Amino acid sequence: MIAEETLVNQLQQTETQASAFGVLVETYKERLYWHIRRIVLNHDDTDDVLQNTFIKVYKNISNFKGDSKLYSWMYRIATNEALSFLKVKSRMMGVSDSELQDRLVENLEADVYFEGEEIQLKLQKAIATLPEKQKLVFNMKYFQELKYEEISEILETSVGGLKASYHLATKKIESYLKEQKEYL
């Protein structure tokens, strides 16, 4: 794998920019795809947000100063793009953020790109009940298995705060799933 510094250098120079961008896309496309998918849930929306993310990265790479790692900078752009995509969507539909979350999860039932198993759907319903920050932390820790230090750099929050958010999120999801089980 190419060193991050070299890649950034190549991305910031006109002659090498195009090929370096290809490498960048290859390296990060899957990770960023899943990060965005867990926020917007639907494949087509994820595709839009992912492309916008990469284009934003390409256009702003000259402003990247190397204060943070390249990948956390990209994750931050992806997170912001995904969250603002949802904001625009809820405004266009004239619904609140939580109503939009409910609808996104409901739509999963008919989504061809979602395996309609009961437990997976319930898990998404449980995640949808979490506040935005807890949702992000939970997905990044539980599914993406990022380290707290990495999440802290992406979300610009303290490690202690993240641990608390993750703990709360896990407890809420577990009790939601348990409650659902008892109703059956």
Added chain:
Amino acid sequence: MKPFDKKNPFKAPEGYFEEFDKNLFKKLSSKGSAIPKKEGFKLPDGYFDSLSDKLQQKLKEDQQSKVIPLKSYKKYYYAAATAAAVLIVALVLNLNKTTEISFDDLAQSDIENYFNQNELDLTSYELAEVMPISELEMTDMFDSNFSEENVLDYINENTDYFDELNLEDNE
């Protein structure tokens, strides 16, 4: 007295200790979180393979759409700019001659209309944050002007617990 037999009478199944670690970890992992690790998301076949091409295409389109041949229209721009400048000067002169609408009047009516016609998504707390409370006078709330003295008299006569209003403390 016969000494106790030091030989351990208990026996463990063969290979028990070799298997112990494995069994323990198996049990631990199954007793772990009740949250499934599998999410159920799928994506179209070959999606990631075509992503790079799609992105390159989009970037190309983006760059192409930015290139606007300015040169051929340059002379028209000068003419248009001159015409627009003349028009603006004429309008300004004309406006100054005939009407005397002050900016304050316009803004006031615009703001009132806006408030009347649009439902603001602001809570009273949010409104309070932007309202210059310290600059507000009691008379700003009413159409007719009451003198402060009259208002105080009114409150005095019509309020049972006038003292509890602590008016002096708030001055």
